Amino acid sequence: MNDKAQATCTTCPYCGVGCGVAVTAGEPVQGDTTHPANYGRLCVKGSSLHETLGDNGRLLHPRVRGRRTDWSHAVQSVAGVIREAVAQHGPGSVGFYLSGQLLTEDYYAANKLAKGFIGTPHVDTNSRLCMSSAVAAHKRAFGADVVPGCYDDLDMADLLVLVGSNAAWNHPILFQRMQAAARDGRRVVVIDPRQTATSDLADLHLSLRPGSDAALFNGLLTWLVDRQVVDRDYISASCDGFDDALAAARHSAPDVDAVADACDLPVDDVARFFNWFADTPRTVTVFSQGVNQSSSGTDKGNAIINCHLATGRVGKPGASPFSITGQPNAMGGREVGGLANTLAAHMDYQNDADRDRVQRFWRSPGLAAGPGYKAVDLFDAVHRGEIKVLWIMATNPAVSLPNNARVREALARCPTVVVSDCVAETDTTAYADILLPAMGWGEKDGTVTNSERRISRQRAFLPPTGEARPDWWIISEVARELGYGDAFSYTAPVDVFREHAALSAFENDGRPFDLAGFKHVDSESYDALAPIQWPVNQRYPQGRSRLFDDGCFATPSGRAQFVAITPDQPVQQPDRDFPMVVNSGRIRDQWHTMTRTGRAARLWQHRAEPFIDVHPEDLERLGLKAGQLGRLEGPRGAFVGRLQAVAEQRPGEVFVPIHWNRLYAGQALASDLMAAVVDPVSGQPESKHGVARLSAAPVRWQARLLCRPGHTGVWRAEHWSRVPLDGCESWWLAGEDKANWPGWASRWLGGQPQVEMLDAGADRYRAARFHQGQLLGVLMAEPAGSSFPDLGWLATCFERDDLTASDRRAILAGRDADLPDTGPVICSCFQVGQKQIEAAIEGGADSPEALGRQLKCGTNCGSCMPELRKLIETTQIAADAE
Numbered sequence: 001m002n003d004k005a006q007a008t009c010t011t012c013p014y015c016g017v018g019c020g021v022a023v024t025a026g027e028p029v030q031g032d033t034t035h036p037a038n039y040g041r042l043c044v045k046g047s048s049l050h051e052t053l054g055d056n057g058r059l060l061h062p063r064v065r066g067r068r069t070d071w072s073h074a075v076q077s078v079a080g081v082i083r084e085a086v087a088q089h090g091p092g093s094v095g096f097y098l099s100g101q102l103l104t105e106d107y108y109a110a111n112k113l114a115k116g117f118i119g120t121p122h123v124d125t126n127s128r129l130c131m132s133s134a135v136a137a138h139k140r141a142f143g144a145d146v147v148p149g150c151y152d153d154l155d156m157a158d159l160l161v162l163v164g165s166n167a168a169w170n171h172p173i174l175f176q177r178m179q180a181a182a183r184d185g186r187r188v189v190v191i192d193p194r195q196t197a198t199s200d201l202a203d204l205h206l207s208l209r210p211g212s213d214a215a216l217f218n219g220l221l222t223w224l225v226d227r228q229v230v231d232r233d234y235i236s237a238s239c240d241g242f243d244d245a246l247a248a249a250r251h252s253a254p255d256v257d258a259v260a261d262a263c264d265l266p267v268d269d270v271a272r273f274f275n276w277f278a279d280t281p282r283t284v285t286v287f288s289q290g291v292n293q294s295s296s297g298t299d300k301g302n303a304i305i306n307c308h309l310a311t312g313r314v315g316k317p318g319a320s321p322f323s324i325t326g327q328p329n330a331m332g333g334r335e336v337g338g339l340a341n342t343l344a345a346h347m348d349y350q351n352d353a354d355r356d357r358v359q360r361f362w363r364s365p366g367l368a369a370g371p372g373y374k375a376v377d378l379f380d381a382v383h384r385g386e387i388k389v390l391w392i393m394a395t396n397p398a399v400s401l402p403n404n405a406r407v408r409e410a411l412a413r414c415p416t417v418v419v420s421d422c423v424a425e426t427d428t429t430a431y432a433d434i435l436l437p438a439m440g441w442g443e444k445d446g447t448v449t450n451s452e453r454r455i456s457r458q459r460a461f462l463p464p465t466g467e468a469r470p471d472w473w474i475i476s477e478v479a480r481e482l483g484y485g486d487a488f489s490y491t492a493p494v495d496v497f498r499e500h501a502a503l504s505a506f507e508n509d510g511r512p513f514d515l516a517g518f519k520h521v522d523s524e525s526y527d528a529l530a531p532i533q534w535p536v537n538q539r540y541p542q543g544r545s546r547l548f549d550d551g552c553f554a555t556p557s558g559r560a561q562f563v564a565i566t567p568d569q570p571v572q573q574p575d576r577d578f579p580m581v582v583n584s585g586r587i588r589d590q591w592h593t594m595t596r597t598g599r600a601a602r603l604w605q606h607r608a609e610p611f612i613d614v615h616p617e618d619l620e621r622l623g624l625k626a627g628q629l630g631r632l633e634g635p636r637g638a639f640v641g642r643l644q645a646v647a648e649q650r651p652g653e654v655f656v657p658i659h660w661n662r663l664y665a666g667q668a669l670a671s672d673l674m675a676a677v678v679d680p681v682s683g684q685p686e687s688k689h690g691v692a693r694l695s696a697a698p699v700r701w702q703a704r705l706l707c708r709p710g711h712t713g714v715w716r717a718e719h720w721s722r723v724p725l726d727g728c729e730s731w732w733l734a735g736e737d738k739a740n741w742p743g744w745a746s747r748w749l750g751g752q753p754q755v756e757m758l759d760a761g762a763d764r765y766r767a768a769r770f771h772q773g774q775l776l777g778v779l780m781a782e783p784a785g786s787s788f789p790d791l792g793w794l795a796t797c798f799e800r801d802d803l804t805a806s807d808r809r810a811i812l813a814g815r816d817a818d819l820p821d822t823g824p825v826i827c828s829c830f831q832v833g834q835k836q837i838e839a840a841i842e843g844g845a846d847s848p849e850a851l852g853r854q855l856k857c858g859t860n861c862g863s864c865m866p867e868l869r870k871l872i873e874t875t876q877i878a879a880d881a882e
Contacts, residue, residue, distance in 0.1 A: 008461035009035070011448055012046045013101065013441040014591050016325025017173050018450025019046055020531070023442070023461050036531055037151065037450055043172040043861040044589055044603065044828045051600035053442055053462065059424040060466025063435040071467065071477070077434055078391070079481035081416040082118060085388040091119035091368070093388040095378055098125040098338050099395035100327025103446030103458060105496035106471035107329070108336040109488065110393065111344060113475055115337070116364035117484045121349070121372030122387065124340040125333050126395040128375040128684060130326035133292040135334060136682040137301025138323070140563050141309065142548060143555030144346055144512050145334050149284065149320030150452045150533065150545045155181045156318030159280035161189045161273075163213060163304065164290015164688075168197035169588040171288075171324055172863045175201070179862070187280070189273055191216065192290055193583065194613075194655060195648030197866035204272060207650060209264040210581055210689055213291055214567035217303035218249035219259030220274055224310055229278040234312035238551035238559055245306050245562035252567050262567070277307070282318035289326065289585065293688040295571045298681040302563040309560050315549035325451040332449040335513055336500060340372035341683070345504040346513040361506050363487065374683030375401065376676050383410035391418040393471060394438065396593040398427035399661040402674035402685045403636055420471055423595045427661050437468040441596070444470060446493040447529070452545075456531045472496050494526040505537065512554050517541055570689035571677040574652070578634060580618075581653040582690035584670040588863050589828050590659040598664065601726040605792075605825035609721045609732045610641035610668035613655040614694065619645055622694060628785065629697035629719060629734055632656065634690055637672025640665075640697050640719055654694065658687075665721035698736040699784040701763060705731040705748055706794055707777035727798040730791060734784070741765040741781060749777040755808055766812040773801050778811055789814040790821055790833070826871070827857035827864045837868065841875040848872070 007022035009032050019042055020035020029049045033040035062074035069077075085093040096114045098107060114123040135145045142148070154160065154177055167175040178188070179201060190202040191213070199205045208216060224230050225246055235242050253259045256274065260267040277283055285308065291300045305314075305321050313319035325331055337344035347354035349370050359367040373381050379397065381387045383406060390411075401407045411417055411431035419432035422440035429435060442462040449455050472493060479488035490496050498521050505516035517536035521529075533543040553560045574581055589603040597603045612630045624630060626645040631638055632654065639656055649655060660668035673690040697719060706728050717733040724730075745767040746752050756767035765781040775797045780788060797803065797811060822833030832855045845851045848868045852859040858868050 008459050009457070010459040010461065011328065011456040012042070012049070013328050013458070013596070014045050015171055016327055016330055016451040017171050018328060018448065018454060018456055019173055020456065021046060021049065023050075025461075035456070037452075037454060037456070038173045041173050041176060041861070043863055045591055045597060047829060047861065048597075048600040048603055049441070051602070052596050055465045057424055057599065058440070058465050058468070059421055059429070059435060059437040060468070061437060062467065065433055071469070074434065074436060075474075075477045075481050078418055078436070078478050081389050081418075082478070083482060086118065089388055091366070092122060093386065094118055094120045095122040095373070095382065095387040095390045096120070096124075097375070097378065097390065097392045097395065097397060098123065098333060099393055100125065100127045100130075100330035100333055101394040102329060102333065102471055103444055103448060103493070104329060104332035104336060104500065105446040105493040106393070106475070107333045107338050108496055108500045109472040109475040109490070111337045112362060113479050113484070113488070115343065115368040116358070116362040117366075117479060117482070117487065119366040119368055121340060121368035121370060122378055122381070123338065123372055124375045124378050125338045126375070126397070126400060127327060127330040127333050128339065129293070129400060129687065130289060131292060131323070131330050131334075132339065132374075132682040132684040133294065133297030133679050134287070134301050134323035135339070136298040136679075137305060140298070140302055141305045141561055142553050143561075146512050146547050146554065147323055147451060147453060148315035148547045148549075149322045151177065152545065153284050153318050153320055153322065154178055154286075157282050157284040158185060158318065159187050159189070159276055159283040161191065161277070161283065161285040162198060163191045163285060163287040164292075165286055165288035165324060166192070166194075166196040166198045166585065167286070167288070167324070168200065168866055169863060170586050172861055174324070176862045187276055189276065193650050193653060197588075197863075199648070200866035200869060204269060204276075206263070206265055206269055206273060209262070210583065210653065211294065211296075211570040212263040212567070213300045214296060214303040214565050215253050215262040216259060216270070217300070217307055218565055218567060219253035219256065219270070220277060220307050221246060221249040221303075221310055222253055223256065223274040224278055224307065227278055230310040231312035234551065235310065238553070239309055239562060240557065240559050241562035241564070242310070244564040248564035248566055249306070252565075281311075281313065283311075283313055284318065284320055284322050286322045286324055288324045290688060292684055293686060294684075295677050295679055295686040296568040297679045297684050299563070299565045299568070303565045306562050306565070309562060314560070315546045317546070320546070323451070328450070329448040331451065331453065332447065332455075335449060335504070340374050340378070345500070346511050357507050358503070361503050374678070376678050376683065376685055379407050379410045382414050385413065387414065389416045389418065390414050391420070392428060393420040394422075396426050396428045396595065396661070398431065399593045399669060400658070400671060402671050402687060403676040404669055404671040405637060406676070420474060422465075422468060425663065426593070426595055427663065436474055437466055438471050438474065439464055439468045443468060446472070447497060449534075453533045454531050455529075455534060457529050492523065494521065494523050497521065497526060510554065512547055570686060572675055572686070572689060572691045574691050578691035578693050579652070580632070580692050580694050582632060582634065582673045582692050583653060583655045583688055584658050584674070584690070585655065585688070587657045587659065590657070592659065593661050594659050594664060598724060601724060602828050602831065604723050604725070605831070606828050607657070608723050608730075610639070610657065610660045610665050611644050612639070612641040612694070613644050613646040613649050615649040615651045615653070616645045616647055617651045618694070619643065624694070624696055625785070627787070629699050629702075631695050631697040632673060632692040633695070634673040634692040636675065637669065638667055639670065639673055639692070640667045654692075660721065663722075666719055668721065697734070699734045700736045701739050701781055702732075702734040702784055702786070703779060703781040704788050704791060705733060705777065705779050706791065706798070707749065708798060725795045728795055730795070739763070739765070739781065741767070745779050748779055753779075755812060757812055768808065768811050770803065770808070773803050774798075775800070775803060775811065780814055790823060792822070826867050827855075829860035830856040832857040834871065837871050838875050841872055846872060846876070
């Protein structure tokens with residue numbers, strides 16, 4: 001499957017693009033050139049996967065109530081607490097919280113055990129936090145959780161509309177594909193309150209008021225009707241509800257002026273977008289978290305779908321609404337029924353025939369009777385004491401869920417928290433009563449489904465670390481201990497996949513999700529499985545790239561449903577006490593809560609500490625400066641980060657990253673600023689809209705500490721964050737107490753430093769500690785507001801054992817005077833710094849392509865291309881000004 005004969009072809013474990021990866025022993029990972037999701041391209045996270053492997057930090061052995069044990073005792077312990085909870089409080093006292101990081105086979109086994117045999121409906125997943133509003137919108141419109149288009153449509157579209165999607169950073173391989181499709185006559189519209197790296201591709205950027213997406217698309221529907229652009233024949237033949245949807249749209253958005261006012265946009269820009277949409281039959285609208293993570297995310301999704309239905313642009317080449325999935329197997333989890341309001345294989349509790357069908361197929365002794373608690377409600381039930389046993393798999397809710405203090409209280413109150421994970425120390429494992437070591441990427445074997453319904457194999461190429469086991473095996477062992485061995489007699493992942501496929505095909509009278517072609521798959525065929533899009537059945541033995549292109553849908557009537565939309569504002573609105581709107585999201589080189597990406601040192605170099613993006617006008621108005629530590633204080637918590645002046649922000653709004661947690665920073669949980677407000681249809685939290693007040697964090701001094709991992713007895717300062725580097729760890733420290741540097745240095749460095757420098761008048765300090773020619777630690781302190789040299793060279797000193805007196809002096813200075821200062825890293829793939837790039841631009845490299853030829857930056861994953869263009873612009877402007 002790849003040019004390298006010895007390579008193992010597997011799938012990337014990060015976002016929902018589902019890139020193919022080729023792994024050869026002893027070599028860096030490469031993209032699988034034959035995989036249709038990426039054709040060999042990988043982003044910097046995928047390219048760094050080999051740097052995240054190894055047993056350092058892994059959960060190696062089962063632990064029960066703080067003590068290491070064997071698998072037999074661990075399985076008995078899990079089964080025992082479940083059995084006791086069910087006997088005393090009923091099946092509903094047991095809850096499961098799953099993850100889009102699980103393989104489909106793991107997900108299937110967990111859902112079957114919980115709903116079919118324990119009998120609890122309380123099974124939800126972290127996919128609730130990213131995709132459930134899109135799921136609900138698809139089901140309301142199409143009758144099933146189906147993305148009708150495919151990646152080829154991104155190439156074929158003449159108009160590409162990206163709504164609430166920073167694809168350049170969050171789905172960079174798809175973004176590269178969008179860039180590659182540039183041609184005369186093709187246009188791109190980006191709809192996002194922030195001007196992001198994705199806006200670099202835009203012919204038109206609509207920086208709309210946060211939460212006003214539904215008003216914009218209601219206005220578009222009205223415009224299309226008034227300009228007689230709708231496809232009346234298609235609506236008549238294939239759709240219901242059009243008149244009600246139009247009436248609602250006309251009421252809330254009667255004309256372009258009303259839309260511009262509701263969205264805080266220039267009238268001409270709104271009209272331009274509407275005209276482009278009306279005039280372009282091949283239109284794809286890509287929507288992501290900016291739409292989904294809202295208290296009205298389902299309505300926003302349906303407002304977008306309404307416009308595509310009205311023009312007949314669904315499931316056609318280059319014309320479809322397209323929801324981009326967040327996680328590698330968020331779609332696979334939905335296939336098996338991993339959401340609390342679904343049953344299994346795209347069948348639902350609300351349909352009595354579905355319940356009967358699943359119960360007969362599983363031979364279930366007591367199928368859950370109805371929908372369970374969705375994520376936020378699940379943890380509320382834990383907090384109330386209703387859930388006695390909570391089993392968490394491959395996710396970190398102690399960081400990711402909103403109103404996070406309450407989530408942590410819930411975990412602390414729960415009588416038994418079981419956590420299956422591959423990582424030993426996370427914010428969530430700290431609350432675990434039973435820890436179960438699961439296999440990680442490279443060890444796991446199974447399947448995942450990406451954003452275009454493409455099933456791919458994730459193949460093992462490493463032996464298990466420690467006593468780690470596959471999640472499906474762990475679940476099956478617990479099921480056997482509970483007395484359900486006959487139903488969980490799996491010996492390999494192919495056994496689970498075969499049953500999953502058979503359930504999808506069982507009495508399937510038109511459900512789009514159908515894997516009948518795999519219900520008899522053998523081990524050899526499973527091992528060789530090539531990427532394929534479902535459905536896979538007798539009619540489509542090679543899969544089907546698009547759905548609903550024939551105008552036939554999965555609703556009982558076979559007709560698509562327009563949904564009447566009344567736009568709602570976000571629930572939390574700024575006021576006198578909390579005047580700033582807070583948006584949150586991912587950054588380019590990190591993933592979720594950094595349990596995997598945090599292990600790769602180069603993925604820290606682009607953004608090394610928590611930050612707050614603020615418009616320059618807001619900084620000036622509040623008397624703040626870029627580079628200061630800022631503090632956002634909301635109704636439920638606070639966030640401390642480095643202030644960044646970002647003109648692309650809307651005034652009055654800030655952006656913070658979601659990745660930092662209490663293992664990496666003292667106070668940088670984005671979820672602390674978000675209320676537990678959810679969409680009433682989907683249950684998805686409104687993670688894109690909090691409120692807070694912004695001020696300077698009280699800081700008198702700041703310091704950087706580099707030390708060998710585990711060597712220092714670090715006393716964490718009032719403000720701190722931690723950055724793992726190759727060979728050492730770096731700490732960002734700051735505080736407002738009067739400094740006692742000689743005393744603090746001994747404590748932080750783990751002993752008395754051998755060399756130090758104190759400039760009391762300037763409040764500047766340097767100290768370093770050595771042992772037998774090796775650097776053990778170095779501390780650099782400056783008054784608040786000062787800057788530090790780039791510490792890349794210092795980090796390399798920890799790898800040496802021959803440091804000289806000259807080296808020691810250079811260490812106190814923070815850099816080797818003979819080496820150039822390359823500045824902050826812009827290109828993580830090739831470690832190219834900002835000062836290198838600026839020098840090349842000044843030397844005549846006046847395009848990203850020229851920079852790539854000279855420095856290689858931008859020639860791998862391409863994620864840095866927008867920053868390269870911006871540096872070209874700013875450097876040339878500065879040169880012209882001189």
